Amino acid sequence: MRRGQAAAIAFVLGFASASVARAATPEELHHEGTEALGRGAYGTAIERFEALADMGFVHPDASFGRGLAYVARVRAGADRPGDLGRAAAAFEETLRLRPSDIEADHALDLVRAEVVRRRARHGKDATTVRPTLDRAVLGLASERAWSLLALAASILLAIGLFLRRSRAAAFSVAGRIMAPTALVLLLVFLPLTIAARRLRLTTRAGVIVVPEVHLVDDHGTALGGDPIPEAHAVEVGEVRGGLVHVRWGATEGWVPGGSVRLLSP
Numbered sequence: 001m002r003r004g005q006a007a008a009i010a011f012v013l014g015f016a017s018a019s020v021a022r023a024a025t026p027e028e029l030h031h032e033g034t035e036a037l038g039r040g041a042y043g044t045a046i047e048r049f050e051a052l053a054d055m056g057f058v059h060p061d062a063s064f065g066r067g068l069a070y071v072a073r074v075r076a077g078a079d080r081p082g083d084l085g086r087a088a089a090a091f092e093e094t095l096r097l098r099p100s101d102i103e104a105d106h107a108l109d110l111v112r113a114e115v116v117r118r119r120a121r122h123g124k125d126a127t128t129v130r131p132t133l134d135r136a137v138l139g140l141a142s143e144r145a146w147s148l149l150a151l152a153a154s155i156l157l158a159i160g161l162f163l164r165r166s167r168a169a170a171f172s173v174a175g176r177i178m179a180p181t182a183l184v185l186l187l188v189f190l191p192l193t194i195a196a197r198r199l200r201l202t203t204r205a206g207v208i209v210v211p212e213v214h215l216v217d218d219h220g221t222a223l224g225g226d227p228i229p230e231a232h233a234v235e236v237g238e239v240r241g242g243l244v245h246v247r248w249g250a251t252e253g254w255v256p257g258g259s260v261r262l263l264s265p
Helices: 002-022 026-038 042-054 060-075 083-097 102-121 133-138 143-164 169-202
Strands: 204-208 233-240 243-248 251-256 260-262
Touching: 026 042, 026 060, 042 060, 060 083, 060 102, 083 102, 083 204, 083 260, 133 169, 143 169, 233 260
Parallel strands: none
Antiparallel strands: 204 233, 204 260, 233 243, 243 251
């Protein structure tokens, strides 16, 4: 009995060792994915690039290659439901990692245009969603930029308060102007810094990867209204069971977790 157990353990350990030895590196997976894409093996390319994502490997070239693989499968007429959304997610991810990537930006526009065309073919109108005012304001700058502006305002406030106490009339007047101005700026930039930090810590960007998804409440009851189309970007928040909370423009609700692809942080 003990010999049988020992043999079984040895077999399992040997199999695990062989699996580890066969595990491909990120560089190898990326090379294999690119090579498969070049020879038209789009399914294989997608598998390799998705394996990279599953490993937690984050690089704009890998994301862009994944997007191209999904687009190529669509163009080959072998697409599966959600391929356009997954392509859009990959190009969105590329732009988050490399904002100046013109090719990814153009590819994302083409993917979303194809989604609109397909929806129109089924009698569904194009949906345009604008960010709410708070998200639009926060999007004007990064969290770091807001924090630096708040820091600069606090320094100016300190300088203004110091100058106000100066015996020199010119310095005193300058301080009386600078201090309240800096205080106003601080009261603007500090809340924006806090809001941007909270948004970063509690939400993630995502993209819809199903033809469309309807919002429900936290009990699973449909909320009504327009569904969120494939390839649209959403803000993903709390996860509860199989549902995730999303924000789409001014609309909020819950959707199945599998209908959204989270982008790399």
